[in-house]
Amino acid sequence: MTPAGQRLAIRTPSDYIETGLRQSGTIHVKKPKEFWDKAAPRYARSPVRDEPTYQRKLAVTQGYFRPDWQVLEFGCGTGSTAIHHAPHIQHILATDISGRMLEIAEQKARDAGITNIRFQQGTLDSLDLAGERFDAVLGLNILHLLEDVEATVCRVRDALKPGGIFVSSSALIADLKLHWRLLIPTMQRLGLAPT
Numbered sequence: 001m002t003p004a005g006q007r008l009a010i011r012t013p014s015d016y017i018e019t020g021l022r023q024s025g026t027i028h029v030k031k032p033k034e035f036w037d038k039a040a041p042r043y044a045r046s047p048v049r050d051e052p053t054y055q056r057k058l059a060v061t062q063g064y065f066r067p068d069w070q071v072l073e074f075g076c077g078t079g080s081t082a083i084h085h086a087p088h089i090q091h092i093l094a095t096d097i098s099g100r101m102l103e104i105a106e107q108k109a110r111d112a113g114i115t116n117i118r119f120q121q122g123t124l125d126s127l128d129l130a131g132e133r134f135d136a137v138l139g140l141n142i143l144h145l146l147e148d149v150e151a152t153v154c155r156v157r158d159a160l161k162p163g164g165i166f167v168s169s170s171a172l173i174a175d176l177k178l179h180w181r182l183l184i185p186t187m188q189r190l191g192l193a194p195t
């Protein structure tokens with residue numbers, strides 16, 4: 001468990017289901033694309049909340065990478081993590097449901113001179129992976145937003161090469177103090193959290 005109340009898990013998908021992820025709770029998202037398109041500029045401006053923990057997660061993940069690896073990230077947001085990882089692998093397909101997030105991510109990658117990231121809009125269900133298989137799949141700060149986590153983990157398994165790894169870091173909503181959990185519906189009504 002990290003100090004930020006998140007868990008970094010690097011496991012095979014079958015292990016992952018057994019860790020009790022379903023107990024973590026889920027924010028149900030009715031219109032995720034609209035919410036995240038609107039949130040994108042603010043999200044891009046907001047600093048990483050816990051920089052040492054973020055750096056540690058990057059380092060742990062990069063400890064697994066090999067220079068010839070093909071990586072898929074879903075829910076990549078404005079691309080910061082993909083841009084950090086890109087120099088350590090051969091290629092990363094960075095995907096997100098929000099076109100606005102991806103526009104910002106593409107600009108950031110161009111500014112950083114990174115050329116081995118391909119951005120694609122979509123969800124794990126809608127992406128056209130054309131039978132492509134990956135050495136690693138990253139799903140960071142997203143599992144708690146998805147309605148069917150188990151189906152997502154199955155999709156991840158299908159997208160991985162044999163022996164590939166799934167890296168995920170997710171808020172554990174059920175572990176939040178009660179007053180924070182009670183605030184979620186109000187934040188949703190105010191448009192401050194996905195509904």
Ligand SMILES: C[S@@+](CC[C@H](N)C(=O)[O-])C[C@H]1O[C@@H](n2cnc3c(N)ncnc32)[C@H](O)[C@@H]1O
Pocket residue numbers: 029032036037074075076077078081095096097098101122123124139140141142145146
């Ligand atoms: C909390 S942000 C996390 C972004 C990034 N992974 C990070 O750690 O900074 C959640 C991201 O997931 C995207 N998202 C939400 N639902 C999604 C879905 N069903 N499929 C793909 N991306 C989704 C949002 O557009 C947003 O960019």
